[in-house]
Amino acid sequence: MSVFNKMLASVGIGSAKVDARLNNGTVRVGGSLEGEINIQGGSAEQHIDRIYLHLMTQYLKQQGDNTQRINHVIEKWEISQPLTIGPGEQVDIPFTLEVPLTTPVTLGKVPVWLKTGLDIDNAIDPKDTDQLEVLPHPHMQAVLNAVKHLGFRLKTSTCEYSTSKSRLEPFVQEIEFYPPESFGVSVRELELIFFLEPHRVEVLVEVDRKGSGVGGLLARAFDMDERKNFIRFSQEELERGREYIGKQLTAVIAQLAR
Structure with missing residues (x-):
């Protein structure tokens, strides 16, 4: 050269x-x-x-009044x-x-x-x-199929910054759903966050509850209308199908919506 x-x-x-x-x-x-x-x-x-x-x-990260991508x-x-x-x-x-x-x-x-x-x-x-x-991973798809079967409709999905040190990434993916009429009295919104493992899935279920009057306004103002809990499904449980998964999810959602 x-x-x-x-x-x-x-x-x-x-x-x-x-x-x-x-x-x-x-x-x-x-x-x-x-x-x-x-x-x-x-x-x-x-x-x-x-x-x-x-x-x-x-992912999105809140910095004061600004949102960074x-x-x-x-x-x-x-x-x-x-x-x-x-x-x-x-x-x-x-x-x-x-x-x-x-x-x-x-x-x-x-x-x-x-x-x-x-x-x-x-x-x-x-x-x-x-x-x-x-x-979606098959484990995640099995849960999403059950959610759809229950009548929930996809609203939006975003990746949000997370401060949890126990997770491998600095963000979580939040998937939000509109409720069906059967949950419409008590649930304004359902949010799911998935944590996948090779032989199971852990799902953080968050319910945004409906509230009326001054109490409902105060609850929304201070995020008191949001309740959350974890549900876990092994691979064997996931293989039992959407009917079984749906029943487990319904029980958790109903408990959080009280």
């Missing part, structure tokens, strides 16, 4: 480009993402120290060892990646994306992003 070409590469002119090509942009929590990294060489030989993929999402790395994978790409050379590197159980589902406007990059010494770092559709 001439001295001039080395200089071009060192400042990122004619540098290699990287792109992630997914076999399918839809994946289930706990499932696998498959695809390949495509590297296209530039006008000069380039040494690449590392190719990586980041699984990203965004914070991008967060759920998982980071190193895809390749150091390599050298010749001028105009094309290299394809296949990958299979397991989606962590802490990944939020893309209900509502919750974004999840794959960010691609490569490290090149003293050069520009090209980046690429791919939006994903993330479906």
